[in-house]
Amino acid sequence: MRNELNPSQISLAYFLIFNSEYGLKEGKEAEKVFYYYPPDEKIEKQVRIAGFCAGMIRFTQTFKSRKPCEFVHTEKIRIIINQLDENFWIVMGLNVPISPNKVYESDLISDQIYMSILKQIYKSYKLFNGIIGDCLEQLGHIKLRENLKIFFDDYIENKLNVHDSDIMNTFNGLQFMSLDRNMYLKIQCLLNLLEEKVSLVEKVVVMHQDQVIWSGLEQEDVSSIYGYLKDLVIKNSSIISPNQSTLHAKFLVDDKIQKILTSTPSTSNQIPNDEIDQEYFEFKKIYFEKPKHEQYYLIPYNLAKLTFFIFIPANQTFKLSLLKEIDEVLAKPMISFLQEIAELQMKRNMNYQEEKEIKYIYFNRLNLAQKSTLNNSKDMPKHLMTLISQLSKDLEGCTPSGEIFVKSGKDYWIACKKSDLREVYVVVCQKNANLTLIDEEVKQLCNTDFTNIFFME
Amino acid sequence: MSNTPNKFDQLSTNSDTEFKAESNDENFIPIYDSLHSNNQSPLLHNFDQVLQLEEDYDETESKSSASGEPKFVLNQREFDENELNVETKSDLTEINEKNSSQIFSDAEDQDTQNEEVDLPVEQNDEWRSQSKHVFILSESGKPIYSLHGNEVKLIAFMGLLQALMSIIECDNENKLNFVVAGDHKIAFLHRSHLILVCVSSEPDKCVEQLELELNYCYNQIISVVTLSLIEKIFSRSHNYDLRNKLTGTEKLLTNMIHRLKSDYGMLLNCVNSYPLQFETRDQVSRIIAQQITPIRSVLFGLLLFDNRLVSLIRPKSRNIHPVDVHLLVNVITGFDTPKSVEFTWYPICLPNFDKNGIMYAYISHLDESCKTCLILLTGMCDEEQSIELNECRKRIQQKMQTQNIFQIMNLKLKDNSLKLDQIGVSELKHFLFKDNKVFQYFVSDYGLPYSQSLEEQQRIFDMYQKLYHKLHNKTNSLRIIYMQKKYETILGWQTSNFEIYATFSPLVTKDITINAINKLLEFTQKNKSKIFLSSMPTLPR
CATH class of the missing domain: 3.30.450 (Beta-Lactamase)
Incomplete structure (x- = not known):
């Protein structure tokens, strides 16, 4: 996201997370700010902005507003404020774009769109780290600051794109793939079979490229994780024919683990397979909100354009054998699905008309x-x-x-x-x-x- | 002269507007230019004329400031300059002393207040739940006005407002515009040493409306104090308590804020014109023009009926801005003048005419019901003038009486030719038509069920108000808005010639709405001479 600043575009002025209960003592105000971007900003300015936001929040509460201060419109900067947890606040400041005749075009920034983006950022954080208040309890404030820095620096630099946002950001919707009833039933059957044979499997999301075919998650969770899954699929889109795909490629794991997965028990010269536990595979751990706040392993299983995302509770232990079981159940039917979907798409493309005016x-x-x-x-x-x-x-x-x-x-x-x-x-x-x-x-x-x-x- | 005691009876404080008209503040941006960029003059027949006049206006203004040419520079002759200087100086030192002592006592007050059981106003539940607040303070955070609660008790709160404002402004010359918190919207306006803040939880009010309202409040203050005096006072003592200059006019602010709630003219930047047969209007105008032409000091003559404009006589080269007319009407409606009073003088600054100068409004009710009101604006006011204008007023009164005009005007209230049902589309429930050439509007009566509930009528006003600001959005201005909602379908349409806002029953089809709009345009065209003021005689000045 750190692109050269173009004044005619909406750009990020600053981004911060602060806790209104910290830094109350004089001289220690800087403790209020838990995260600040850009990182090289003077500490005085960081404190001033956090203090201003805290003041604004208190000010709006004077009037019994149902929500605390959400948007501050200034001529040059739009400030968007959202409450994360009891005392934690996340703030995004955007530079208002300037028109060619040097007028600040405040109306080009939609409050709704950027509030959604701000909320989405925290949802992504929560997905991997859990609720920020819990993190503070578990990690203490010094560790939490480090943790926030790692996550948000990466997010802001690589994922946040403030100038190309539109209404789709507020929907945070999913793109579904429409299939005919038969196909849909077949996939349902396969999912039932998977849950039957591999009892640890609790939730599954099925995607074809970046479109969702089936989701077993709650609405809120699926909208927070959809972006991540999409990225994962795009990053790993393989061109290997599904018949030749190896186990490690299917599970989208590192080369390091490749050896273990491909070796047969007899030839293994390192750790015996049975002793490799779930942590070894470095599957991502993810927090879901619904029905209750819980952590899961996310195990992707990919064949060509089709991906099954399998969620297993993080308090369970599993070994290599589990991955093999999954492979056994899914591999064959998935190959035939791929074929059928390809045929379906062929048919649709025939009907597809020229791009419309509307x-x-x-x-x-x-x-x-x-x-x-x-x-x-x-x-x-x-x-x-x-x-x-x-x-x-x-x-x-x-x-x-x-x-x-x-x-x-x-x-x-x-x-x-x-x-x-x-x-x-x-x-x-x-x-x-x-x-x-x-x-x-x-x-x-x-x-x-x-x-x-x-x-x- | 039995009437002389009435002179200044309402605003004795205003006698200290002894200063020279100064128009050297180039930084000042004309208030309404930004908001209603093209709408400078209300009663002109086309845009070219508007532009022409704007040029004229600029010229005269710069001329007057440069050479002190007396044609339209008001209020200069009367005061001795030396006297003025001495007076203001002593005045200011006194104020300074007063202020410094006040700061101490305020600080003490606060301390004791916090300890006492008596909570500060901002912790009072009733105060906090008000759906609308307007605060006016000086740049240094000194309270000037609050719609609810005593502004003096809000000194700490006003300080917070000032602090929030200054944090933003310190940063790279930024400007705080507004804040949104759920249904609450808070608009800020910082202009010429004054900070105006409006807090509203009315769900139907948009921020642009709050900003418009603050601009009216600002103009109201200027109309009492004048811009040059504000500049002068605060450049000498930024801690000055401006309430000294506003005493007695707070209720004008309050009145203004209440009127803004449902006044279509104030929303549309239009004069509220009173519908009348062309012939009658012409008669009235000619009577007034005839009588005031010989009195050289009278610049404008306005005749209002029911607080709406019947006739406006103006000099050939000058015009009066709708906002200035609203300020005048605000004086009439804001003070509860006893009906026995024959006439009043009210010194007023019309910010869109000359934001630095004072004019004198001779206000007199002509009939017993006090519905007909004559306003004569002059550049000076003394006893001689009073006698002259009184005579003039009596002659106007007489002529109108002999020609039976009061009766005709009263009858017009019951005229059926302008009723909604004349349009003949039953789905059309209400409409508002603004003519962009003459800056006047026409508002229909309400169809059922709206005619029976004031609340519903207010709801329509609020919907139009939203449509208006959507159509006039700076970056996303729209031509047409058609909205089908739960209780009604509403339409907003603007062209360079007119604006229409209309309410239909909810399940109306688009064909019916288009048909209704065409009929509506026919209707307004047909009745144009009745609805609007046009071709008024002008004064040869």
């Missing part, structure tokens, strides 16, 4: 399914994406269903429709259109692309 985003809040033909947000004016996120906020006020049509500038129309928990946003760029014409267009789109989904008229 772009849309669909989101279902119930199952987090999202679908978008606006994949490349760059081909839309930036302010339209901000507008969509504003409209999404307005749509919240339309209960249980409603619609909003707006015309922005000369030719852009945005139509939003909502039915219970489903929402669709359609962008039409058309000269000399009028309300009825756009209405027709949207109706047509709903008829072709959302045949099974009911939208109120």
